[in-house]
Amino acid sequence: GESVGLHLPTLSVQEGDNSIINCAYSNSASDYFIWYKQESGKGPQFIIDIRSNMDKRQGQRVTVLLNKTVKHLSLQIAATQPGDSAVYFCAENIPTKGGKLIFGQGTELSVKP
Amino acid sequence: GAGVSQSPSNKVTEKGKDVELRCDPISGHTALYWYRQSLGQGLEFLIYFQGNSAPDKSGLPSDRFSAERTGGSVSTLTIQRTQQEDSAVYLCATALGGPGDTQYFGPGTRLTVL
Numbered sequence: 700g701e702s703v704g705l706h707l708p709t710l711s712v713q714e715g716d717n718s719i720i721n722c723a724y725s726n727s728a729s730d731y732f733i734w735y736k737q738e739s740g741k742g743p744q745f746i747i748d749i750r751s752n753m754d755k756r757q758g759q760r761v762t763v764l765l766n767k768t769v770k771h772l773s774l775q776i777a778a779t780q781p782g783d784s785a786v787y788f789c790a791e792n793i794p795t796k797g798g799k800l801i802f803g804q805g806t807e808l809s810v811k812p
Numbered sequence: 813g814a815g816v817s818q819s820p821s822n823k824v825t826e827k828g829k830d831v832e833l834r835c836d837p838i839s840g841h842t843a844l845y846w847y848r849q850s851l852g853q854g855l856e857f858l859i860y861f862q863g864n865s866a867p868d869k870s871g872l873p874s875d876r877f878s879a880e881r882t883g884g885s886v887s888t889l890t891i892q893r894t895q896q897e898d899s900a901v902y903l904c905a906t907a908l909g910g911p912g913d914t915q916y917f918g919p920g921t922r923l924t925v926l
Contacts, residue, residue: 730912731912733914733915735917740919741919741920742816742818742903742917742918742919742920743855743903743917744917745914745915745916745917748914788855790855792911792912793911794911794912795911796868796911797860797862797868797910797911798843798845798860798907798910798911798912798913798915799845799857799860799868799871800845800847800855800857800905800915801857802854802855802856804854805854805855
């Protein structure tokens, strides 16, 4: 029979709109957070990262916000394009555990032309 | 190459057979990680190599799984006596230094156990 897959949250946006993808993390000791983009059939691709001594960091068309009080992370994509369609994962890095990443469940972003 | 490479890209095997998956890191990267991505479990850590230190094997799901890293470069993940629940995408990531450095992922190996 068909196996039950991991149910991903989905976000559908119109091309040109801004997208906001949210993530909650679990460990107060986490001090480094990364957003990855994964297209179908490919490995996760680094987008942007942020250290715990910051609450905002901007890249090209992307901004990451970190709220340590409520252990929340968000990725904002400006002027979303069809090429932005992918699954987006947040990951937390705990240096005391060798730097292994703990991934969120992912959000599937779909951009409508 | 400029990025992490993995081979094979796809592997289909029969239950009970052994498989070897290979990872070629970015040149100069001393840290190497293996992760598994499956439908039911998302992305999960398997094992971590840092330089010549003993690897962190805390994520390996059973003793059928093992990995080695020769000369601090290429890594091989071996799964013995494969089971259907081993079907997943196996991803390798490397980082320049160690904990706290950005990890860059390879394209993965899709393993299907029949």
